[in-house]
Amino acid sequence: xxxxxxxxxxxxxxxxxxxxxxxxxxxxxxxxxxxxxxxxxxxxxxxxxxxxxxxxxxxxxxxxxxxxxxxxxxxxxxxxxxxxxxxxxxxxxxxxxxxxxxxxxxxxxxxxxxxxxxxxxxxxxxxxxxxxxxxx
Amino acid sequence: xxxxxxxxxxxxxxxxxxxxxxxxxxxxxxxxxxxxxxxxxxxxxxxxxxxxxxxxxxxxxxxxxxxxxxxxxxxxxxxxxxxxxxxxxxxxxxxxxxxxxxxxxxxxxxxxxxxxxxxxxxxxxxxxxxxxxxxx
Numbered sequence: 001x002x003x004x005x006x007x008x009x010x011x012x013x014x015x016x017x018x019x020x021x022x023x024x025x026x027x028x029x030x031x032x033x034x035x036x037x038x039x040x041x042x043x044x045x046x047x048x049x050x051x052x053x054x055x056x057x058x059x060x061x062x063x064x065x066x067x068x069x070x071x072x073x074x075x076x077x078x079x080x081x082x083x084x085x086x087x088x089x090x091x092x093x094x095x096x097x098x099x100x101x102x103x104x105x106x107x108x109x110x111x112x113x114x115x116x117x118x119x120x121x122x123x124x125x126x127x128x129x130x131x132x133x134x135x136x
Numbered sequence: 137x138x139x140x141x142x143x144x145x146x147x148x149x150x151x152x153x154x155x156x157x158x159x160x161x162x163x164x165x166x167x168x169x170x171x172x173x174x175x176x177x178x179x180x181x182x183x184x185x186x187x188x189x190x191x192x193x194x195x196x197x198x199x200x201x202x203x204x205x206x207x208x209x210x211x212x213x214x215x216x217x218x219x220x221x222x223x224x225x226x227x228x229x230x231x232x233x234x235x236x237x238x239x240x241x242x243x244x245x246x247x248x249x250x251x252x253x254x255x256x257x258x259x260x261x262x263x264x265x266x267x268x269x270x271x272x
Binding site for chain 1: 147148151161163165169170171172174175187217218219220221222223224226228239240241243246247248249250251254255256259
């Protein structure tokens with residue numbers, strides 16, 4: 001059975017069109033409100049872990065390591081559903097955002113610089129103090 | 137005045153963290169329903185054109201050319217707002233999806249393969265016949 005499961009796993013993972021670096025762009029969306037929370041990357045291992053654990057695990061390109069979302073901050077993302085796009089090269093991850101904050105700045109969503117009058121203007125309030133989130 | 141405007145343009149474009157290839161991943165979201173419609177790429181020229189014209193213009197990596205979304209299919213995207221993320225390397229484009237269909241398969245959204253029981257299962261109906269959309 002373990003062998004059969006491994007083959008199945010490889011199958012759905014193999015159907016993804018990974019980048020040359022073996023990565024996949026992933027859009028995290030709040031399953032309840034529809035808010036787009038962030039965009040990050042996964043490799044095959046992090047995607048398999050995401051499915052296995054039911055919580056979002058990304059691949060940090062800057063640290064070149066697995067990034068269990070919320071491990072430090074507590075802002076975990078419980079997986080609601082996974083949707084691959086028509087080209088098989090982008091994933092939409094619908095999540096329940098634990099604590100309501102996805103961004104390291106303490107905002108709900110990472111997308112908060114609106115282009116207004118030719119300038120990027122910060123919108124949306126800081127809900128949690130980053131110093132509190134990352135004090136550990 | 138033209139000169140001043142050009143400097144302003146360069147400024148907000150320069151604040152974006154482009155990839156080494158000079159590209160930016162862009163998530164298109166329906167401004168009314170919150171549906172995530174697609175993910176595509178822009179270069180500086182296509183983003184400037186998007187802002188100037190008020191309609192989404194992407195950069196086709198496969199064709200290496202500007203891609204005026206909907207030019208052939210009619211599925212244009214009228215820009216509602218532009219939101220850059222905390223890292224300055226991903227854009228969320230809120231749009232009014234003309235005709236209600238974003239995907240070249242005739243579906244509303246490109247994200248329609250749901251992972252269920254270890255397989256990508258096509259969900260959501262085809263709303264427009266692709267043969268009709270692309271008959272030119």
